[in-house]
Amino acid sequence: MSEPTIVDKSAAGLNARQYHVGLAPGEVGTVALLPGDPFRVPMIAEFLTDVTEVAHRREHRTMTGYYKGRLITATSTGMGCPSTAIAVEELARVGVTSFIRVGSSAALQPGIEPGDLLVSEGSLRNDGTTAAYVHPGYPAVPDLAVASSLTQVARELTAGTARRVFAGINATDDAFYAEGPEWIAELSRLGILNVEMESSAMYVVARLRGLRAGMICACSSNLVDGASLYSEKNAALKDGWMASIEVALETAVRLEL
């Protein structure tokens, strides 16, 4: 029997239109904002001029446009680490070098309200995707300059408003409905600020590929204060998303990402 010809995925399709995101080199800029939800990509486009919808395949919708003269790309990751890792890998192949996730996330410390802003200083990797890439002890961390700028800009843009800014370590979970009371209490006891489902994959893939990444989320609920996704205060989330998008765009401009 002849030897099998094993495909090397790290070499296949490098300069091609990418299989999942549907983008080709030259169609995007160097910085991408990454919301989870495809319906939030047009919310980012509201801040941009000369907007083009470049592609929409599966959960990955992409629009480009200009913010203060800088070409910005917005691509949705879908929910969870598997599709986020694919989006980061494929966006990197077509020219993106910096990623800022603008998401929603549940708070794990008391006193944080829906709509408040949460900047990530690192992620507890409770996901399966990054385990496929790296050793269990490998850290999932943002680019330090990006994280620090997100915090600084968020504080500046929210000064004098009711919206507050928190910075700290988040958790990245795989299973939204497996977050039971014991797990929530354990994360809170460890001082974890908030939980979401994508950042660990974005951070690990970005570090492995020599790229920059950061995350700013709007608080969607508070799992230790009884504010669930189904509570009335959730209306504040949309304003929080818009605020987080503006912070990410300003960061892209200031750091020339």
Ligand SMILES: O=P(O)(O)O[C@H]1O[C@H](CO)[C@@H](O)[C@H]1O
């Ligand atoms: O609103 P997005 O950015 O999707 O983020 C959060 O919302 C989803 C869960 O409701 C997960 O994707 C989680 O990370």
Ligand SMILES: O=c1cc[nH]c(=O)[nH]1
């Ligand atoms: O993982 C997540 C993300 C948002 N909200 C939650 O309750 N859990």
